Amino acid sequence: MTSNHRLTPSGWALILVGVAALTLSGCGRKGPLDLPPTASSAQTPVAPEGDTETRRAAEPSLFNPNYGTDAPPAAAKGRQRSFVLDPLLGN
Structure with missing residues (x-):
């Protein structure tokens, strides 16, 4: 068939x-x-005495946009290579 x-x-x-x-x-x-x-959701961290905003700004975190702003760059700036769309982007 x-x-x-x-x-x-x-x-x-x-x-x-x-x-x-x-x-x-x-x-x-x-x-x-x-x-x-x-992880258990019942645990809450105990905050020590002191300025928590300053301490929180110094801690590394995914959700901390200010962390590392005073640090130097991790690598030296390399040379700029040309790209096909550079004339369209104005570079």
């Missing part, structure tokens, strides 16, 4: 759009970050 069902270009396009939609739907999700399995 043979079958003569062949996908037309519109059928392939529909499959491609479906696969792309399924792939992109799993890229991320909204909401807070998940805690590690070993």
Whole structure:
């Protein structure tokens, strides 16, 4: 028994759009970050006496935009290489 069902270009396009939609739907999700399995939400850190804002600004953190602003650059600035879109970007 043979079958003569062949996908037309519109059928392939529909499959491609479906696969792309399924792939992109799993890229991320909204909401807070998940805690590690070993973390417990009942623990609260005890804050020591003192200026907490100054101490907090000195701590490294992903959510601290001011951390490292006074530090020197990690690497020396290299030479600028040309890029194809430089004339369009005005560089």
